Amino acid sequence: MKGTMSILLVGVGGQGTILASKILSEVAMRQGYDVKMTEIHGMAQRGGSVVTQVRMGEKVHSPLIEPGQADYIVAFEQLEGLRWMHYLNDHGTVIVNTQRINPMTVITGAAEYPGDALEQIKAGAPNMVQLNALDIAKQLGNMRVVNVVLLGAMAKQTTITKDDWLAALETTVPARFLDLNRQAFLAGYSA
Amino acid sequence: MTKALLTGNEAIARGAYEYGVSVATAYPGTPSTEILENIAQWKEIRAQWSPNEKVALEVAIGASIAGARTLVAMKHVGVNVAADPLFTFTYTGVNGGLVLVSADDPGLHSSQNEQDNRTYARFAKMGLLEPADSQEAKDMVGQALMISERFDVPVMLRTTTRISHSKTLVELGEPQARTLKEYKKDVRKYVAVPANAKVRTGVKQQRLLEMAEFSEQTELNRIEWREKRVGVVTSGIAYQYVKEALPEASVLKLGFTNPIPLKKIADFAAQVEQLWVIEELDPLVEEQIRAAGIKVSGGKAELSRVGEYSPSMIRKAILGEDSTAQAPAAVPVRPPVLCPGCPHRGPFYALRKNRKRVTGDIGCYTLGASAPLESIDTTICMGASIPVALGMEKARPEEVENLVAVIGDSTFLHSGITGLIDTVYNKGTTTIMILDNSITAMTGHQHHAATGQTLQGEATSQVDFEALCRAVGVKRVRVVDAGNLAELEQAIKEETAVREPSVIIARRPCALIAKQTAPRLKVNHDACTGCRMCMSIGCPAISFADKKSTIDPTLCVGCGLCQQVCKFNAIVPEEGQ
Numbered sequence: 001m002k003g004t005m006s007i008l009l010v011g012v013g014g015q016g017t018i019l020a021s022k023i024l025s026e027v028a029m030r031q032g033y034d035v036k037m038t039e040i041h042g043m044a045q046r047g048g049s050v051v052t053q054v055r056m057g058e059k060v061h062s063p064l065i066e067p068g069q070a071d072y073i074v075a076f077e078q079l080e081g082l083r084w085m086h087y088l089n090d091h092g093t094v095i096v097n098t099q100r101i102n103p104m105t106v107i108t109g110a111a112e113y114p115g116d117a118l119e120q121i122k123a124g125a126p127n128m129v130q131l132n133a134l135d136i137a138k139q140l141g142n143m144r145v146v147n148v149v150l151l152g153a154m155a156k157q158t159t160i161t162k163d164d165w166l167a168a169l170e171t172t173v174p175a176r177f178l179d180l181n182r183q184a185f186l187a188g189y190s191a
Numbered sequence: 192m193t194k195a196l197l198t199g200n201e202a203i204a205r206g207a208y209e210y211g212v213s214v215a216t217a218y219p220g221t222p223s224t225e226i227l228e229n230i231a232q233w234k235e236i237r238a239q240w241s242p243n244e245k246v247a248l249e250v251a252i253g254a255s256i257a258g259a260r261t262l263v264a265m266k267h268v269g270v271n272v273a274a275d276p277l278f279t280f281t282y283t284g285v286n287g288g289l290v291l292v293s294a295d296d297p298g299l300h301s302s303q304n305e306q307d308n309r310t311y312a313r314f315a316k317m318g319l320l321e322p323a324d325s326q327e328a329k330d331m332v333g334q335a336l337m338i339s340e341r342f343d344v345p346v347m348l349r350t351t352t353r354i355s356h357s358k359t360l361v362e363l364g365e366p367q368a369r370t371l372k373e374y375k376k377d378v379r380k381y382v383a384v385p386a387n388a389k390v391r392t393g394v395k396q397q398r399l400l401e402m403a404e405f406s407e408q409t410e411l412n413r414i415e416w417r418e419k420r421v422g423v424v425t426s427g428i429a430y431q432y433v434k435e436a437l438p439e440a441s442v443l444k445l446g447f448t449n450p451i452p453l454k455k456i457a458d459f460a461a462q463v464e465q466l467w468v469i470e471e472l473d474p475l476v477e478e479q480i481r482a483a484g485i486k487v488s489g490g491k492a493e494l495s496r497v498g499e500y501s502p503s504m505i506r507k508a509i510l511g512e513d514s515t516a517q518a519p520a521a522v523p524v525r526p527p528v529l530c531p532g533c534p535h536r537g538p539f540y541a542l543r544k545n546r547k548r549v550t551g552d553i554g555c556y557t558l559g560a561s562a563p564l565e566s567i568d569t570t571i572c573m574g575a576s577i578p579v580a581l582g583m584e585k586a587r588p589e590e591v592e593n594l595v596a597v598i599g600d601s602t603f604l605h606s607g608i609t610g611l612i613d614t615v616y617n618k619g620t621t622t623i624m625i626l627d628n629s630i631t632a633m634t635g636h637q638h639h640a641a642t643g644q645t646l647q648g649e650a651t652s653q654v655d656f657e658a659l660c661r662a663v664g665v666k667r668v669r670v671v672d673a674g675n676l677a678e679l680e681q682a683i684k685e686e687t688a689v690r691e692p693s694v695i696i697a698r699r700p701c702a703l704i705a706k707q708t709a710p711r712l713k714v715n716h717d718a719c720t721g722c723r724m725c726m727s728i729g730c731p732a733i734s735f736a737d738k739k740s741t742i743d744p745t746l747c748v749g750c751g752l753c754q755q756v757c758k759f760n761a762i763v764p765e766e767g768q
Binding site: 012013025029034035036037038039040046047048049061062063064066067068069079080082083085086087102103104105106107108109110111112113114117120124143 | 194196300301324352356357359360431432435501514515516517518519520522523524525527529530555558726729731733735745
């Protein structure tokens with residue numbers, strides 16, 4: 001890898017972006033890369049818009065990813081994907097979960113959910129992979145693995161081998177959930 | 192050497208473990224909370240949540256005077272609460288080294304203000320360290336303790352959200368032996384009466400001169416020579432942004448920033464064509480450099496006094512480069528909300544329905560100010576709800592029946608009790624609601640003096656709110672179920688109608704820790720008239736489309752609040768649970 005690889009994980013508080021970022025960081029460390037990860041806790045966690053930023057490479061200084069710099073955006077929800085789209089660089093890839101979660105502004109009728117969010121993302125992204133990670137997770141019997149399904153879909157787009165990803169998964173996920181998460185990862189990888 | 196990917200907070204905890212800290216105290220506050228949570232894993236360290244930051248620092252001062260290496264952690268506004276003991280502790284000085292971690296929040300990610308606490312270090316005349324990543328955060332705990340013991344002064348380790356909550360690689364070391372320094376009674380040092388403190392004033396000034404010399408010598412303030420066209424003086428996370436934005440620039444990286452090394456800065460300035468000072472928030476370093484007559488090419492005026500910095504801001508200011516990124520899409524904002532099943536929703540719904548003027552406080556329940564509940568008139572700081580209500584009553588006594596102060600359980604223990612005493616003492620008649628969800632929720636569920644458990648989860652005594660309120664003189668104290676709207680409304684109506692102070696304790700555990708006992712609910716679309724009453728409680732599980740409400744089964748926890756507002760019995764338990 002030349003330079004650094006920058007990945008944004010965006011979603012709604014409570015969707016499990018933190019575990020996904022842990023697995024990502026573990027992969028980076030296994031490749032011998034320097035890695036930095038930053039995210040915001042606290043008030044924003046309560047059902048608000050959340051973002052986790054991961055950067056890896058030979059040497060990483062700033063943990064921040066800025067507009068126009070992300071190599072990958074993994075969007076756990078359509079609207080959040082659209083919100084962060086301008087962070088994608090000119091050859092970047094968006095992996096988007098087609099799940100919709102209405103923000104309070106839409107629930108109260110103060111704003112309208114953009115019905116064409118996926119089309120707008122597609123129009124702005126050099127590469128886009130869309131999948132219904134919630135359905136896949138439900139089929140696997142646990143809605144909470146949406147995060148690992150999406151990570152699997154992202155992993156497919158990188159040059160890091162599947163075995164390296166699975167090894168990182170094994171050291172990050174508690175043993176009793178490992179089978180489920182491996183299935184989730186592979187389902188995303190082949191979606 | 193073992194390396195681990197740690198947040199700044201995890202690294203500070205590790206530093207406390209490796210560098211011989213024996214006592215650690217804190218009150219939770221984003222972005223500082225995880226420091227004590229992580230320290231709790233080591234039995235060698237006596238660690239505790241205190242009811243507020245002032246008490247946390249005072250316990251830490253006692254530990255230091257008794258000879259222990261001590262760490263006390265708080266968010267930036269916590270230092271305001273702890274400022275009283277801090278400003279005299281810099282007179283007495285330490286015995287065992289003491290490091291005060293101030294976790295600042297530029298950008299106000301989770302705070303009511305964005306004050307730059309480095310000014311406190313200068314104001315109180317204490318040492319100040321600013322880490323630029325997790326490795327430094329860990330190392331600087333050791334350096335802070337060393338400086339503290341060498342100069343007989345408390346030292347501030349000042350992080351920002353991007354340091355506290357970013358993970359970077361850290362080399363783990365072996366823990367040092369934990370030893371106590373000898374305790375000797377020393378009245379002239381530790382009894383801060385005027386006669387003694389006057390003497391200590393001189394000690395304080397002399398120590399500042401010695402620390403200034405240390406600042407010139409220490410490797411914590413180091414020059415990285417590259418091209419000499421642009422030289423940057425920087426500290427904290429801004430150092431990383433400078434390295435990213437200006438890889439060719441020479442950098443004077445300041446890790447020890449009070450006092451600053453003015454001679455080193457002057458030497459550096461003399462050798463570069465342009466001198467820039469890049470620091471987030473206040474121009475603490477820049478103003479001192481300018482005041483010393485050193486020419487500064489740019490800094491605050493070209494960047495910003497507010498919010499976080501970034502590499503692109505620095506490139507734009509120094510190189511004139513604009514970002515070429517596409518414009519953001521226009522999308523609805525997604526503000527944080529009270530969780531499904533949150534026990535704060537009922538009280539705020541009842542308060543709004545009864546048109547009460549509500550003085551609020553700090554916690555998850557501050558979200559009661561947001562649409563659609565919009566039930567809060569004021570939020571200032573921890574504990575302000577009760578005295579602000581009293582002040583409103585003093586200004587407009589004839590409107591007191593509209594007035595309710597709302598405060599959480601942890602906030603009430605933090606600094607609500609004195610406000611309640613003032614209300615009783617000065618013949619206030621307001622109604623105070625304690626929203627008791629039995630945990631410090633906003634910061635991620637920390638125990639406090641009324642949960643019956645310590646930081647480590649051991650059983651301990653439990654504050655009895657009812658008895659406490661009665662003990663300070665409140666005769667009308669009643670407990671209601673925060674999930675029962677009829678009870679809540681009746682209590683609010685009755686208590687605001689009487690002309691004496693009253694406390695309503697609205698009790699129900701936080702929905703994120705309570706086990707779900709009631710079945711999930713669904714909307715019977717045949718019975719739903721589309722009146723939107725259920726939408727007015729602001730539950731994220733309920734949405735409205737095609738003139739009917741729908742409950743998202745993945746979000747509903749069956750709290751039943753929507754059932755209580757539905758006039759058509761259209762909300763029913765889901766079958767088959």
